[in-house]
Amino acid sequence: MPEEYRGWYDMASLVAQSQPLPDLPIASGPSPVFAGASGGSTPLARVQDLTIKLSALKFASSTATSSSNNNETYNTNSGGSSSDANTKLADLQCQFEQLAETELLPKYLIDDPNLKVGCTGSFKTSKVGNPSKPTYGQSVNLEKFDIDYWIESDILFKKYGPNLRADLKFREILSKIPGFEGLKPNKEGLSIKFKPSKQ
Numbered sequence: 001m002p003e004e005y006r007g008w009y010d011m012a013s014l015v016a017q018s019q020p021l022p023d024l025p026i027a028s029g030p031s032p033v034f035a036g037a038s039g040g041s042t043p044l045a046r047v048q049d050l051t052i053k054l055s056a057l058k059f060a061s062s063t064a065t066s067s068s069n070n071n072e073t074y075n076t077n078s079g080g081s082s083s084d085a086n087t088k089l090a091d092l093q094c095q096f097e098q099l100a101e102t103e104l105l106p107k108y109l110i111d112d113p114n115l116k117v118g119c120t121g122s123f124k125t126s127k128v129g130n131p132s133k134p135t136y137g138q139s140v141n142l143e144k145f146d147i148d149y150w151i152e153s154d155i156l157f158k159k160y161g162p163n164l165r166a167d168l169k170f171r172e173i174l175s176k177i178p179g180f181e182g183l184k185p186n187k188e189g190l191s192i193k194f195k196p197s198k199q
Contacts, residue, residue: 150195
């Protein structure tokens with residue numbers, strides 16, 4: 001581990017021992033740093049920096065958890081323990097957030113720099129929440145899953161309408177990232193819903 005992150009890792013270890021690793025939701029109101037921005041770092045540099053820090057926290061948390069809890073529930077969807085599945089899902093959530101910020105949102109931020117974003121469904125909650133599905137209540141199956149993404153913006157809602165949309169270019173980027181092999185194809189795997197801001 002780079003020496004500059006040693007202190008951060010030590011702090012993460014103390015936090016991990018006192019409380020569980022929190023969920024990593026999709027951030028609202030992103031403010032990407034574009035390449036060449038004055039005084040800012042490049043997206044790649046920021047992603048690498050964040051990845052190192054998150055890895056340190058995740059490792060510290062998993063170490064603390066394994067030493068204090070030896071009883072785990074087997075998760076048939078992931079082929080491993082429920083903690084393993086939750087760790088993998090948190091990993092994918094983090095990667096998706098980073099990629100959306102750098103590869104998907106910039107074109108929408110041009111029209112509305114104040115937009116808000118997020119996810120719904122099992123990719124966010126880790127459980128299938130649709131009661132009409134036979135898998136209702138079960139853990140998300142990362143071998144076959146989808147991502148329901150939303151963008152809240154009056155400007156973009158007026159421009160694109162309420163219908164679910166696909167982004168084939170971004171979907172292709174995801175297909176090349178390890179861990180997203182189980183993402184369903186095209187709009188079935190990644191759908192984007194524009195919605196008006198809350199009044």
